[in-house]
Amino acid sequence: MSTPADSAVNALAGLGAIVLDEIVPARAPWSHLVRGGETLRIIDLEGNQSADFLMYAAADDAERYSAQDTIAAQRNVYLRTGSMLLSNEGNPMALVAHTDVAYHDTIGGACSRESNTLRYGFHTLSHHACVENFLDANLRCGRGKRDMVSNVNWFMNVPVEADGTLGIVDGISAACLHVDLLAQMDFIAVISNCPQINNPCNGFNPTPLRVVIAGPA
Numbered sequence: 001m002s003t004p005a006d007s008a009v010n011a012l013a014g015l016g017a018i019v020l021d022e023i024v025p026a027r028a029p030w031s032h033l034v035r036g037g038e039t040l041r042i043i044d045l046e047g048n049q050s051a052d053f054l055m056y057a058a059a060d061d062a063e064r065y066s067a068q069d070t071i072a073a074q075r076n077v078y079l080r081t082g083s084m085l086l087s088n089e090g091n092p093m094a095l096v097a098h099t100d101v102a103y104h105d106t107i108g109g110a111c112s113r114e115s116n117t118l119r120y121g122f123h124t125l126s127h128h129a130c131v132e133n134f135l136d137a138n139l140r141c142g143r144g145k146r147d148m149v150s151n152v153n154w155f156m157n158v159p160v161e162a163d164g165t166l167g168i169v170d171g172i173s174a175a176c177l178h179v180d181l182l183a184q185m186d187f188i189a190v191i192s193n194c195p196q197i198n199n200p201c202n203g204f205n206p207t208p209l210r211v212v213i214a215g216p217a
């Protein structure tokens with residue numbers, strides 16, 4: 001029988017020296033420097049929790065994650081084990097070294113107060129959203145709205161139908177599944193632990209994430 005201590009150890013399996021190990025509370029923003037060669041592990045503690053994610057090059061944050069370059073280079077809209085996340089200058093930023101989830105989204109974008117009111121009605125205007133989390137985390141580094149770009153949605157299921165239709169449907173993640181990003185350069189990782197409660201991307205119940213940064217195994 002496994003114990004909570006066992007699962008805590010398993011959550012760190014395969015990683016090198018731990019640099020950071022933190023819980024991102026439900027609905028909260030988070031950001032931290034990840035150095036080239038380190039692994040950023042994001043753990044979906046309770047399952048089906050979207051981790052909205054951006055990256056900015058530490059040396060010059062004008063270079064940042066580019067969903068378009070990543071999709072074009074790999075000729076596929078989904079992020080899976082083996083996907084290389086590219087910058088807007090075409091440079092490798094992070095390799096999806098391993099993930100337990102079949103695929104992740106990078107075309108669904110981040111929820112905002114504005115998009116919530118359009119999709120779900122004016123009464124949702126006061127609902128906290130990922131755009132506010134990204135702005136909060138980025139402001140500490142001097143970035144603003146013009147620095148917001150298309151993001152990754154780890155653990156979010158946005159299937160693309162044969163005719164090109166997008167869906168936001170029940171997740172394919174589960175408790176304690178994770179994604180490992182092997183940094184190809186020094187970058188600032190920014191996470192919005194998605195607060196959305198109007199669609200199934202968080203199972204209608206936002207929950208905490210765990211983030212671990214580790215050296216080479």
Ligand SMILES: [Zn+2]
Binds near residue numbers: 052130194195
């Ligand atoms: Zn969101």
